[in-house]
Amino acid sequence: xxxxxxxxxxxxxxxxxxxxxxxxxxxxxxxxxxxxxxxxxxxxxxxxxxxxxxxxxxxxxxxxxxxxxxxxxxxxxxxxxxxxxxxxxxxxxxxxxxxxxxxxxxxx
Amino acid sequence: xxxxxxxxxxxxxxxxxxxxxxxxxxxxxxxxxxxxxxxxxxxxxxxxxxxxxxxxxxxxxxxxxxxxxxxxxxxxxxxxxxxxxxxxxxxxxxxxxxxxxxxxxxxxxxxxxxxxxxxxxxxxxxxxxxxxxxxxxxxxxx
Numbered sequence: 001x002x003x004x005x006x007x008x009x010x011x012x013x014x015x016x017x018x019x020x021x022x023x024x025x026x027x028x029x030x031x032x033x034x035x036x037x038x039x040x041x042x043x044x045x046x047x048x049x050x051x052x053x054x055x056x057x058x059x060x061x062x063x064x065x066x067x068x069x070x071x072x073x074x075x076x077x078x079x080x081x082x083x084x085x086x087x088x089x090x091x092x093x094x095x096x097x098x099x100x101x102x103x104x105x106x107x108x
Numbered sequence: 109x110x111x112x113x114x115x116x117x118x119x120x121x122x123x124x125x126x127x128x129x130x131x132x133x134x135x136x137x138x139x140x141x142x143x144x145x146x147x148x149x150x151x152x153x154x155x156x157x158x159x160x161x162x163x164x165x166x167x168x169x170x171x172x173x174x175x176x177x178x179x180x181x182x183x184x185x186x187x188x189x190x191x192x193x194x195x196x197x198x199x200x201x202x203x204x205x206x207x208x209x210x211x212x213x214x215x216x217x218x219x220x221x222x223x224x225x226x227x228x229x230x231x232x233x234x235x236x237x238x239x240x241x242x243x244x245x246x247x248x249x250x
Contacts, residue, residue: 032160034216036153037225039144049213053160060135060152077125085132092231 003065003088006044010092010102012067015074017088024063026103028096032057039063044103046096050056052078058086069096113141113175119159119184121168124212130171133157141175150226151180154244157219158184164209165189166240182227190236198224213227216250 003019006012021059023044027052030049038043041062050072058066064087068074070093073081074089082089115137115161117130136150155171167190174181191197198220205215223228227244234240 030213031216031218032213033157033216033222035213036156037218041149051212052125053127053214056132056156059132060128061149082223088123096125 001097003044003090006103007090008105009106010094010099011085012090012092015091016079016082017065017087018089019084019106021063021088022073026100027063027077028100036061042102046099048072048096050074050078054078055081055085058087066088067092067099069094069099082102111177111237112139115173117171117173119162119168119171120121121163121166127160127163128156130159131221134173138175138180143180143248147180147248150246151182154223154246155182155184157222158182158217158242158244161219162186162188163212164205169239178248179228180246180248182246183241184244185239185241187239190238190240191232191234192236194232194234 002022004066007019022044025040026044028037028046030047032053040060044065044067045063046067046069048069049090050068054066055078068091071093111112119130120126131152134155135148138148162184166186172183196202196237200221201217203215209215223244228247229245231243
């Protein structure tokens, strides 16, 4: 699915990066070591973590985008890193669970 | 004649803003060199975990990555507190990270297990009060 299509369907806010790319698969979780070993390339990673290390993990795993749940906001240095590393970051007021359910509905 | 490539990094302790930077640089270099995505992914994960461990536990250290015909070798050397019980530290979920570190999403107790899982060999040379050197190898021609 295209990220721009996802943004439209879920009314997501684009925090950084571009949405003109697709994602394939979803990983949800906040522990960085877990994310590091389970986020696959082109995945959408849903988390409530918002520090700079999220951007490093997203970059290393080649996630398509980070989706921040519950309207958490990136700290300024993380936002700057996301822009530098061209990481797409989206956000939503929904919880991780609600986002997973909705994305699952679209995918089925 | 050696065609080895060497990369050296000084990992800054307690600096979570730059934690992972060495891994990102190594990843870029390996991609430029045309290594397969699977190899790059494994090196990235192992090195990132090691780098984070040095930042959390050892006030930083040195990271050296060597690429030769057969292996990518990552050596992480610190002068931190050492690991009193390596077998305990190798257990998934065991962590001595402080609460403030856990709040950042670290300290899941997956660092060393991930490093072992994603490399072909890992040796830990550690002495309490002196420091730890971890040598990891990823085979290129399996």
